[in-house]
Amino acid sequence: MSTDLDVLVPAWLTLPDLAERLDADISRVRGLVRDRVVVGVKRGERTTFQVPEAFLVPDEDGGEQVLPTLRGTVVVLGDQGLTDEEILVWLFTPEDALGVAPVEALRAGRRAEVRRIAQALPY
Template identity: 50%
Template sequence: MTAENPDVVPTDWLTIPDLVEILGETQSRVRRLLDERVLLGSRREGPVKVPAVFLVGGQPLSSLRGTAIVLADAGFSDDEAIDWLLAPEPTIGVAPITALLAGRKSEVRRVAQTLA
């Protein structure tokens, strides 16, 4: 679902029913998580799918929402935000999602703010 780039962080993609099962939430609650940018999803290949790497320990990565909001404020669509998060970012040295998983949210958001 992302550009054919071997450097993109590999991830499985989860559908809404997958997320209902993993998160133990209702389908409407999962959709609300998407609406509130707690999770980001893509419809590029049919039904909404969310990169599995956006979940940690069966819960949404806590630093994803604020980062998604910064990217939306910079004019990114959800698809563009997902692509940016999964692709290597030279100014960070790794893919932004990798940096977020390592607890480097301030650095990721600082770079995201410069993209507007």
């Protein structure tokens, strides 16, 4: 894995950690990965599959949920030919047109802007 991600992504969650944070069982969390609701990479000392913690946002019940606009953005980026690692790098690299990293713009509700830029990527 690129060291860029270690610099770009401040905090990571393993699938068991993600399951705990979402108050879900591990099979549901594996389904989120399979269905591209979240993306991650194998990393760390034991090369465990991990996802960025920034993909979680508060839900209406005081718990946490996966950022609702993430999946559609991941699909757009995948359709552009990006690998999961490249998707993560793009999401966490500050984008001049947004003034922030795309993941921060998604968290701020700027889905349309992020996807418009993602669709214009030269991949």
